[in-house]
Amino acid sequence: MCSVLSHCINGDNNEVSVGAPMVKTEQEALYSAIQGFMGNWWNGSDLYPDPCGWTPIQGVSCDIFDGFWYITDLSIGQIYDNSLPCAPNLEFRPQFFQLTHLKSVSFSNCIISPNQATFSIQTANWDSFSSTLESIEFRSNPGLSGPIPATFGNLKKLQSLVLIDNRLSGNLPVNIGNLTHLKRLVMSGNLFTGKIPENYGYLSELLIMDLSRNLLSGSLPLTFGGLTSLLKFDLSMNQLEGEIPCGISNLKNLTLLDLSNNKISGGMNFADQEMNSLEELILSNNPINGDLMNFNWQKVYKIMVLDLSNTGLTGMIPESISNLKNLRFLGLNDNKLSGNLSPKLAELRNLTALYVNGNNLTGDLKFSREFYQKMGRRFGAWNNFNLCFPVAKVPVSVRPFGLKLCSDS
CATH class of the missing domain: 3.80.10.10 (Ribonuclease Inhibitor)
Structure with missing residues (x-):
């Protein structure tokens, strides 16, 4: 993929891509989509007559398909110093969903006011991107509320779902567990409630799971022992309870396990296999109880950070x-x-x-x-x-x- 901020060589014949044409309908869809996010004052055809060539738009990336430029990445909001701010009444226009090659979309520091009710990710036509979209990110949007769209579960190519520091709420959609190519699932700093769906443990390609800083309850699914590719696992600052499943020790690639600030109990009984990649084990502020004498410390011999403060431990x-x-x-x-x-x-x-x-x-x-x-x-x-x-x-x-x-x- 090429950034529109630089010249690049693309195509099967290594032709210089700067001179490639752009389909008119694609260009018009881009202008209208961004205008929906930025406001009617934004005139893309005057400001950026060649958005994938010599007049690139900040936050927009393109690539060549069949000899034509198409939009592949779209980043909206205060991401860069010269980024355009979002309009108070931003909206998803139908033209946004006509960007048929879109792979990545992000909204950062954009939906600030709780009164921006016209911007609804629940009713948006995400199914239009079911065969193209690989990454969705909504970061630091305190005005973004409501549940996660169930249609996110239809984005079969999605590899990264990042929803950080918004005010999204409701239960975690079960069909997110159907996204078999997902590698990053980060939904921290929201108001999600209820249990973690068991089928999240079937995301075998997942590298990062971060559901921290929510209101999730219930016990950790036993299926989590199947997340064998996982590198970072953060469920801190929720209301989770019950024991740590022994299957956690199946996660041979895990470097971080953070379950702090929950209601987890049942003692230190989970390391029955060698966790030879674990570097940080953070279980502080849980009523874990039990003692440390019978824990298999040799199973976590690479540990660098061990935080068991305020966990009700007894013994020596x-x-x-x-x-x-x-x-x-x-x-x-x-x-x-x-x-x-x-x-x-x-x-x-x-x-x-x-x-x-x-x-x-x-x-x-x-x-x-x-x-x-x-x-x-x-x-x-x-x-x-x-x-x-x-x-x-x-x-x-x-x-x-x-x-x-x-x-x-």
């Missing part, structure tokens, strides 16, 4: 965590953990933040002065009332905050 902190050689951040604060803090944690060379504050840890700390100097205020151990540090080993300048001195005895 296993010494085996010190075998996670890539660990950079360890958050175990605000739990009910007890026992001593192993000095072997200081052997983690990559560790730059360790938070165990707000627990029931006991005994004296046995870390070196160099460890405290390295960590600074990123070592949190306060609010462990029976935990102390030996003053003789720790100069005043590097003493950990909020801890008492051990008695001489």
Whole structure:
């Protein structure tokens, strides 16, 4: 694909594409579609008489099919510094759906006012793009409300569906699970409710699933163990409950698992297979409960970020965590953990933040002065009332905050 912002060579005969003609109906459809989004003041035929050649339109890309220019990408809204702003009464005109080669469409920072009710993605004729559209993006449109159009599920070539920071609501459409070529499903920062459809677990080509910052409820579908291509999995800041399915450990390519700020419980029992790509495991602010002693830490040996803060954990902190050689951040604060803090944690060379504050840890700390100097205020151990540090080993300048001195005895 060629951007209209540069000259390019296209076509079977490597002809110079700048001089290629554009079908008149395609050009007129483009002008009318953009005018519907920008307002009647916008006169494309005067401003951009050659939109795929020497007078390119910002946010519009073209490609050549059968020797003619056609529109393939359309980006509307405040994307670039010189982008044209959307009209307060923007609309989908019928001509927009006559762009028969359109592959990608995005609306960013465009639908600002809740009063822009004339702009409805529910009633738009998305079926017209069922054989061409590969990417849809609505980003940062606080005036965009209502449910996701069920017709999105008919876009059989769709690879990327991005709906971020709008005010879309309702249940997640079940037929989104029919989009077998989908690689990116990002619908964060909306008002979606209800359960996650089980057939979302059949999206075998999916690389990113981000449904964070919504009002989703229910348990995690057991089918999620089938998302074996998944790289990033973020369901944080919802109202999800129940246990983490053991099938999650089937996701061998997963680098990020973020289920924080939900109502997930059932203990740390899901790593029954090696998750050899996992780098970030974030489960904070859930009533997970249970302990850490029986978790198979060797199954997540590449972990870099481990955040289990405020998860109701009890028991001791296993010494085996010190075998996670890539660990950079360890958050175990605000739990009910007890026992001593192993000095072997200081052997983690990559560790730059360790938070165990707000627990029931006991005994004296046995870390070196160099460890405290390295960590600074990123070592949190306060609010462990029976935990102390030996003053003789720790100069005043590097003493950990909020801890008492051990008695001489």
